[in-house]
Amino acid sequence: MTPSVKLKPYITQVRGIAYKPDEIADTPFENSVPLLKANNITDDGLDSSSLIYIAADKIKSEQFIRAGDLLLAASSGSKKAIGKNAHFPESFSGSFGAFCKVVRPKNGLHSDYLKHFFKTRYYRSSIEKAVQGANINNLRNEHLDDLEISLPPLNDQIRIAHLLGKVEGLIVQRKQHLQHLDDLLKSVFLEMFGDPARNxxxxxxxxxxxYMSEQPNNGLYKPQSSYGSGMKIIRIDSFYDGIVQNIEELKRVEVTDAELLKFEIRPFDVLVNRVNSIEYLGKIGVVPAIAEPMVYESNMMRFRLNHEAMLPVFLMYFWRTPYLKSQINSKAKKAVNQASVNQQDVTGLLVPQPPIDLQKQFSTIVEKVETLKSRYQQSLADLEALYGALSQRAFRGELDLSRVPMSL
Structure with missing residues (x-):
């Protein structure tokens, strides 16, 4: 087993650029370079869709991103966002803002090996624990310096990175397959029903x-002391513009008979988030087949459709269109850090009504594609479990590397 060492001697940390509003622009200008921010860092790598630009002479030489660097979110109001990172296999002709930092490996630490270390549960839990209790979470140098890492010889680091990279590549492929299937259903929807904005x-x-058989009813509020046992309750993190997910993981709450009568959930019920940040306001969840009674919480409303007029699966895909989202945004009552819609806002949303037979054809297509998606999702879950197990063994120094090729 390879002994663990502190990370400090093997990395250089570089803080990002502080800038004034009049020093940046949304589009390139003469002698400018792109400046990455924390929201450009995603779980799947770098999102370069919302870059800003700054004059190149504002950047110190060490603040330009180099091949092998890892860019980390160093300040955030979210503990889940702090420490998220993106790896740069090649140099990037730009820099990064003050809420980020670059970690630059040195002294025999391979950048690909460090990249996979920064995806371990140990890294994630260590960062979240380090910033616990702070309102604005700041990733200080010592939080990274004090991390312990198993540091085998360089050739073994390369072998481990090669092995984990192979599994990671398969994970990326599965996610792409799932995205392609989602894109296919969007295309089928538009082909069958047209653009609702133009109709x-x-x-x-x-x-x-x-199209409703039962009009909206706001959900159940229960104090935190009521949670722990009882009936499952659908909460706002259970769905995002689609089918309610992870039914088996729902929390439980004590519910009276009268509350169950009023707030009970049935298959094909439609849930709408009525209070949230403007980005997520109005998201929809359709209830799948369920094996036991359950209820739904107060920051959403539930209604039921007349299935002779409109199917939930049609409404779900219509709900994802810009036409519907613009209606919700126009009805939103905005407050500090959140917005809301009420029952009248939802019942008044304008919705086209294609023939029910056409909706049923679409539902059949969706069912077939969802069957295929479930296979890919299971494959993705298996690959992610494999990656986690291999990663855990690798960074404990427990992997047999004798049959793993070295790839530079």
Missing amino acids: EKGWPINPLVI
Whole structure:
């Protein structure tokens, strides 16, 4: 087993650039370079869709991103966001803002090996524990310096990175397959029903309430002391513009008979988030088949559709269109850090009504694609479990590397 060492002697930490609002622009200008921010760092790597630009002469030489660097979110109001990172296999002709930092490996620490270390549960839990209790979470140098890492010889680091990289590549492929299937269903929806904003197929358009068998009802509020046992309760993190997920992981709450009668969930019920940040306000969740009674919490509303007029799967895909989202945004009541919609806002949303037979055809297509997606999702879960197990053994120094090739 390879002994662990403190990370400090093997990394250089570089803090990002502090800038004034008048020093940056949303588009490139003469002698400018892109400046990355914490929101450009995602779980799947770097998102370069919302870059800002700054004059190159504002950047010190060590603040330019080099091949092998890892860019970390160093300050954030979210403990989940702090420490998230992106690896740069090649140099990047730009820099990064003050809420980020670069970690630059040295002294025999291979950058690909460090990249995978920064994906371990040990790293994630250590960072979250280090910033616990702070309102604004700051990743200080000592938080990284004090991390312990198993440091085998360089060739073994390369072998470990090669092995983990192979599994990581398969994970990326599975995610791409799932994204392609999602894109396929979006295309099928538009092909069958057209763009609802233009309504080129001439479907009747009515307020959503016309298609309801039961109008919206806000959910159940229970104090924290009521949680722990009882019935499962659907909470706001259980869905995002789609089917309610992870039913088996729902929390439980004590519910009276009268509360169950009023707030009980049934398959194909439609849930709408009524209070959230403007980005997530109005997200929809359709309840799948469920094996036991359950209820839903107070920051959402539930309604039921007349399935002879409109199917939940059609409404779910319609709900994802810019046409619907713009309606929700126009009805939103905005406050500090959040917004809300009420029952009247939801019942008044304008929704086209294609023939029910066409909706049923679409539902059949969705069912077939979802069956295929479930296989990919299981494969993805298996690969992620494999990556986690290999990573854990690798960074404990427990992997047999004799049959793992070295790839530079």
